[in-house]
Amino acid sequence: MKTDPAPRSAEDSADALSLDGLIGYNLKRAYVVVREDFRRAMEDEGLSPRAFSALSIIAEYPNISQSEVARMLGVDRSGMVAITDDLERRAYLRRTASARDRRVQALMPTAAGQAAHARALRKIGEHEARLFAGFTPDEQATLIALLRRIRDGRSEPEG
């Protein structure tokens, strides 16, 4: 307990919260801010974060399978169906038969898909440049490196 009655406004006391000392809480709050700005940046393109991520992988690894994309993104492969449907509806990719494995629908980006990926990547670059304008290159690299270590489950200071 800190004060009684409650503080007058959220900002008055935000810095005193024990929540603010938790990495998980700060991660979540920061993520919400970035996702919100991402959405604004993708407004014209209409790509969700997941759709962009999938398109990005498919553009860089033509003929990859849905399951492979799912593994790279760390999501269940069942969720890839709707995303693939969406990207196919936009004519950003085609499902093509795989010669080597008849279970697989190889995902082939179209020219429109490659172009959309390039456009999106540029817009996201601008969005991150704007959002992190005050972060030095070192700070940005440090942030990414720390986040990568969390993702990889590695605890060692120097990966």
Place this chain on the structure above:
Amino acid sequence: MKTDPAPRSAEDSADALSLDGLIGYNLKRAYVVVREDFRRAMEDEGLSPRAFSALSIIAEYPNISQSEVARMLGVDRSGMVAITDDLERRAYLRRTASARDRRVQALMPTAAGQAAHARALRKIGEHEARLFAGFTPDEQATLIALLRRIRDGRSEPEG
């Protein structure tokens, strides 16, 4: 395009993805890992991240209103109803009439609520200590500071 055909496994190529250079993507992936571990840590307690956050604020600011908690957490106040209902059902708090403003239901933590908060905070401390065991105190502080700057929309390198 990097390779054709697709790489053999997700891990082979993960480091080459352009996604890996994006802060937003890394933020999301790291957040998923931490949230997953948080859930495991809260298994016995049965508290969702949001329920814990709300309980934490209410425990530290007795008699705070739902709307005030919502503002602190950065979520819409409509979402607070279900969380408050849940915490009240667990007998972790009571809705009490506010003397000063009859619109407000002041949220009063019970002894059980304070105890649950203390237990949860301890378990979360252990969960974060485990998850970030290999991060130096400096690295943890740096991470939190960088995340805070994102949340606050401040771009300046030093607070």
Place this chain on the structure above:
DNA sequence: TATTGTTATACTCTATAACTATA
């Protein structure tokens, strides 16, 4: 036996819009 794509399904999170009581 294991994996791919797929469907059905369900659950969580969260926002918007509207209502009422009150300020």
Place this chain on the structure above:
DNA sequence: TATAGTTATAGAGTATAACAATA
């Protein structure tokens, strides 16, 4: 007019379980 609590509702996001075809 504005705010508090509330309800109804809807849309993401994502997981689990199952199935047929194929490996």
